[in-house]
Amino acid sequence: MSDTDQIENGSKNLDGIATVELKNIALQLDSGQVLDQVTISYRTFGQLNEAKSNAILICHALTLDQHVAGDNPTNGKPGWWSSIVGPGLPIDTDKFFVICQNVIGGCAGSTGPTSMKPDGSGVYGIDFPVITIADMVRAQNLLLDHLEIPDLFCVLGGSMGGMQTLQWAAAHSERVFCAIPIATSARHSSQNIAFHEVGRQAVLADPEFHAGAYQQHGARPRKGLAVARMAAHITYLSETALQRKFGRNLQDRDAVTYGFEADFQIESYLRHQGMTFVERFDANSYLYITRAMDYFDIAADHGGNLAAAFQGTSTRFCVMSFTSDWLFPTSESIALVRALNAAGANVSFVEIESDKGHDAFLLDEPEMFATLDGFLRAAARDRGLS
């Protein structure tokens, strides 16, 4: 890639917040369509070593972004994995060069439905092409090329981040020394597609959606997107956690009101989750990214044989799941581990006892921290990183 291909609006010293417009780089998509002039927003932490051998790519989940650590400039809050990524933390930015990129299709700076079309005819909206997890990973490969980093010491992520991690290992294993898929699966299950479809239908049912052209109408499908988020949010938690945290507790009242107000804390909590989500996330991005997850099925790309996707891989794997995660249950991780073993891969697997459900991967889970720390130390040693 020549310098003339690149216009960068950030620091090229690879530390901090950056946006790169990859002019003249066509991103070929699984759909057959092509994305021109891909913009990639990403964030880095730490320093790339001289051998360029200490880069870690963290892949984010459905509604998250590149602000994995540090402050998130859009809301002033700490990054979503601040307790894991930083100096002296399990993903030690004193040792590693950490990259996190907003996925294409997202709404935190990378090319997505809210982006302007290259021909200047307005924002994409629903004209944005449907993208896949593989497309997201292709865009991440473009960023690596741009940063002139030959390969990654590690790729990791939870949920959809885990899907990207697996896609990296399946399609670009030569660039991945080790991979840590967390709370994820090699395919989206029927139930998970079902929940996504409910969310999409809630968005599509909102008259403010305007067939996807709500930006052009100065509108936003807030109510529909809020309902989508409420439904999804339940799936991120466990029944046990909900019962412990909220139970049947009433919200700021001593008795039920015999009405449809938020009598219960859980109702108030969910409504709050819905209302705050629509302020930070784009409805079209929600449609596109949930679709990308639905389409994800690594085995299908290999004749239905998941092991074939990883045959002969030299990538080493650390697979993690959580006992109370019913969205990406341990059975999915076990199926993955079996396939990796059948493929002759070096794989370790940890099921972590937690009652916090799917969201456990975003929370302070000491066993996850210890596993990350131990696995990365051992892999770093084998990679020759001090």
Place this chain on the structure above:
Amino acid sequence: MSDTDQIENGSKNLDGIATVELKNIALQLDSGQVLDQVTISYRTFGQLNEAKSNAILICHALTLDQHVAGDNPTNGKPGWWSSIVGPGLPIDTDKFFVICQNVIGGCAGSTGPTSMKPDGSGVYGIDFPVITIADMVRAQNLLLDHLEIPDLFCVLGGSMGGMQTLQWAAAHSERVFCAIPIATSARHSSQNIAFHEVGRQAVLADPEFHAGAYQQHGARPRKGLAVARMAAHITYLSETALQRKFGRNLQDRDAVTYGFEADFQIESYLRHQGMTFVERFDANSYLYITRAMDYFDIAADHGGNLAAAFQGTSTRFCVMSFTSDWLFPTSESIALVRALNAAGANVSFVEIESDKGHDAFLLDEPEMFATLDGFLRAAARDRGLS
């Protein structure tokens, strides 16, 4: 109750489809409000014996109705428990007199939001008072009074029908010889309230809802109610059943379309569930009945002590749950059985192996049939029924 209190638009010979208007009967509700002129639509099967000792009340679930067996006149399909209720079936209409009543708040004939207000000022709509499971059961008691049946040989039902069954046993145990709560709980859990709240918000978000006055506007919140039904429907099935039945199978196509059509069978199925539901169910009824379930908490009515609700009961219980039911998991039934044991009740408990999820109680489950049959035979013998 005097005959002058009653106007009946059906057969009084207690066999068939009937509607009774209980004029001058005020139904005092938990909310403090009063429902005047309660109309009760019900259906009966079999013959009441001379001793009036063979009556079985079947309580229906959230979106079902009084058409438990026979043909449903609204759609020509068999009743929802036709494989269980009938001559020679586990609930044998050659032996028992079976009653099934549409719950108040419903939309299959009993007083509910679609009913005319007694003052002639139009339909209730959202002016209908919020009702509880206890209110539904009070209305069932009124029907028993009307039918001059002193007590019930058995009360049973699944899901919300199980809640009514438990309410009968807790508040009217002198009228209940035996009770069979199936796939249910003595309180609605935080997660279950959460799913109901998502559904209600989907309805409320629909501009065709018109603040509950959609009938007056000649409108119906179809899209919102369809989304509510789609979300709820997922909770009625199990992940295993969805995977087996639909998996990631595509709907009438060989490849994904890279769009938002129903590429997957599960999407097509859910959309169909949503669309057909709105043709048969009223949106306000959905709000009221889900609310009644949310409010259900028998222990709360007894100082938080569930056993106290059943202390000294002579009702005998048969509690059933299904292994793959995650909406009303076995743990809820176990909590109930423990309380019943602590109350000194005669209780048997069966957890049935099934991968069909919550809806298993509506399906052909041989172990459920055998348990019903065995329990009812033994109880009938002890009751002195031939």
